[in-house]
Amino acid sequence: MSEATARPTALHRWAERQISGTARARNASHPRDNSRVWQLVRADGRRFYLKVAATARSYERETFALRHAAPALGGGRAPQLHASSAEHLALLTAALPGRPAGELPLTAAEEYEAHRQAGLLLARLHTAGDLTGHWRTEAEDALNTAAHDADRHLEAAGHRLTPEQRTLVRYLADRLRQVGPLPLGFIHGDARPGNLLWSGHAAWIGFARSRFAPVVQDFVALACGAWLDRPRLRTAFLGGYGRELAPEEQHVLTCLVGLDAVRALTPRAAHDDPDAAERGHRTLHRLMTGVLA
Known part of the structure; x- marks a missing residue:
């Protein structure tokens, strides 16, 4: 480089x-x-x-x-x-002004406002684009695709998972295959503080994983990270987003969080992100103990 x-x-x-x-x-x-x-x-x-x-x-x-x-x-x-x-x-x-919110020493009020604006911006993004034709077909099949990928991630994670954790993840993947219609839209795909610029105004960067999908898929990175120990940030975000998650969306989010935790335990994820494995283990522990549901 x-x-x-x-x-x-x-x-x-x-x-x-x-x-x-x-x-x-x-x-x-x-x-x-x-x-x-x-x-x-x-x-x-x-x-x-x-x-x-x-x-x-x-x-x-x-x-x-x-x-x-x-x-x-x-x-x-x-x-x-x-x-x-x-x-x-x-x-x-x-270039845009600002730095990633995850790298800034924000006050509690600044962090709350950054996440509120982040939610507002994602609400706009989710209604953008033309959701027709093959885009709609791909979006409607996105949860089946995520469930199918679970087996590959389980194999790659290997000994890093306990038998009980494997059983849980397979159960969550099966539940995804049984979900009915959900709100669809154009998602960012990697909505986390590292891709949220803050300069007093929020901006999103890093659209390499963007696509049409159930909009709840855009909340996985936040649910596995910033929201885990700071529920006030979830409140701020959804306040900006303009609505709470419907019960079926919350159920799907729990399933997706479990699948993402397994992906975080794969060697490739650990190579790209040194903190991925710790985050994956912590998320799975919370799912197993019912803290995250």
């Missing part, structure tokens, strides 16, 4: 053509192997972010989101796509 940012490459030459000038590049990648992000600062001080998607699918998802759904959040509330390149799997966006 440092070599790539230190000398011109075809990718960076493409980016400089798009921003009409040379730029100083700073590596802004996350600490995982498939993260490739640079901050570009033009001579006049204007900042951009150049991101290479990990896969063609994530490139397509993020490009679609920034073109067709994220604008519904309002100006300055999501990245504005400046240019994209299918050849490089690259997206170039104008």
